[in-house]
Amino acid sequence: MASTNLLSNTRVVRASYADKSKVTTAQFRVETHQNIDLNSVKPGEIILRNLYLSLDPYVRFSLDETGGDTPASLRRLNDPFYGLGISEVVASGSSQYPVGSLLSVNTGYEKYTHLSGVDDSNNEHGIRVLPAHARDESKGVPLSNYISALGMPGLTAFAGLKVLGVQTGKTIFLGSAAGGVGQLVGQLAKKQGLTVIGSAGTDEKVCYLVEKQHFDAAFNYKAEDTRTALARLAPQGVDYYYDTVGGEILDTMLDVISEKGKILSVGMISQENGKEAYPIRNLKLIARKGVSLLGFIYWHHLEYFVNGELDSTVRPLLERKEINYREEVFDGIENAPEHFVNMLEGKYAGKVVIKIADL
Missing domain, CATH: 3.90.180.10 (Medium-chain alcohol dehydrogenases, catalytic domain)
Structure with missing residues (x-):
């Protein structure tokens, strides 16, 4: 039938x-x-x-x-x-x-x-x-x-900060800060006592990061180059770079980041969608400055789904409107x-x- x-x-x-x-x-x-x-x-x-x-x-x-x-x-x-x-x-x-x-x-x-x-x-x-x-x-x-915020982007943000081992009083910079991962990284980092600086591709996104998501500062990377912006916004230096962009900005950050700084490589959106790979020139600075370059993929950290830590930490912040996602x-x-x-x-x-x- x-x-x-x-x-x-x-x-x-x-x-x-x-x-x-x-x-x-x-x-x-x-x-x-x-x-x-x-x-x-x-x-x-x-x-x-x-x-x-x-x-x-x-x-x-x-x-x-x-x-x-x-x-x-x-x-x-x-x-x-x-x-x-x-x-x-x-x-x-x-x-x-x-x-x-x-x-x-x-x-x-x-x-x-x-x-x-x-x-x-x-x-x-x-x-x-x-x-x-x-x-x-x-x-x-x-x-x-x-x-x-409670799925893969949230896990990437939450676990990524753990892998970086961020410390209160330090400064973190985020490329693509207005994206699904970056906006949460910045707000969680603020909760942990860091100074947070982000970049985004429009003035509207920059305003939203500062006014609604309480980043300490942000800039439009299409209007101001990263090196100049960070010299202005983070004269004390950058201790952590949470990288979802790769390419030219990663190359710049190898030069800009402070001695013994840490870079978390999560993604390279600048190298996707038919773009030619950018030749990284500053790799020698990893040794010279004692920089830690850490790779990250979310499926190595699924324990935060299994044990409920992501949900129990981030959901209450969303409910209380302490995080604007x-x-x-x-x-x-x-x-x-x-x-x-x-x-x-x-x-x-x-x-x-x-x-x-x-x-």
């Missing part, structure tokens, strides 16, 4: 590769199929109804035909683009994730996602069961925060390609999220 539980699924698929070129909406195709069967789940499988989708620069690498760290299985043409999402389980063949479970998970750019192998110990889908209070938005913490939330999965391209080009402030459906 034919299934009577087929659901229509709109999704964004990879239509062509960008490789070394700038990403445009031509790399994507939006299509709709009647292909989700709620009766089709087998043991170890689940079907998700996707609610929110995070747009992140690192996913750009899946638009390269070869190379990079992205597995070939996540770079195939005509497959759904992917990202971190918040989803509700609507059909389940897994005792770990029963129907009604609310998850943070690597999912497709689509309304519904059918996952297999969810009971495997390697957790290749990055599944995290959200706490019951994630559903409660009455205290001013939207569910979308679980892929932003800026999200840009756009409706409709079909609009994801346009917003993904705009995000790569730095047109938005804060964390960029697509709302797909209501809980």
Whole structure:
């Protein structure tokens, strides 16, 4: 007998590769199929109804035909683009994730996602069961925060400061300070007694960092070069550089940072989206100045999800409005390609999220 539980699924698929070129909406195709069967789940499988989708620069690498760290299985043409999402389980063949479970998970750019192998110990889908209070938005913490301030960007900010070993009274500088990670790093660093300086790409973002998120100072890197700005804003020197930009600014900071300073390398957005790699010239200063250059990737620090420390530390700050976390939330999965391209080009402030459906 034919299934009577087929659901229509709109999704964004990879239509062509960008490789070394700038990403445009031509790399994507939006299509709709009647292909989700709620009766089709087998043991170890689940079907998700996707609610929110995070747009992140690192996913750009899946638009390269070869190379990079992205597995070939996540770079195939005509497959759904992917990202971190918040989803509700609507059909389940897994005792770990029963129907009604609310998850943070690597999912497709689509309304519904059918996952297999969810009971495997390697957790290749990055599944995290959200706490019951994630559903409660009455205290001013939207569910979308679980892929932003309480999700991967939040973990990156929270754990990154721990890896840096920041100390009260020191000065930290953040490139791309208005982004999903930087804005939280700055505000958490202020809570820990640091002087916080950030850079952003528009005057509006700079004002927001200082007036709403209480950075000590910020500057527009398109209007003033980093060396000049830091000489003006941090005459006492910079002790820590939280780097999500890389390239020329990283090269400058190797020269500018104080003796025995620390640099945390989290990302290199300046080198993405078809940009040529910038030749770093100041590497010799790492030894000469005793600078520590530390690498960071969030999945080395998942214990802060598991033990609840990120949630128990940051959520109360959000509830009490002691942290102002800026999200840009756009409706409709079909609009994801346009917003993904705009995000790569730095047109938005804060964390960029697509709302797909209501809980």
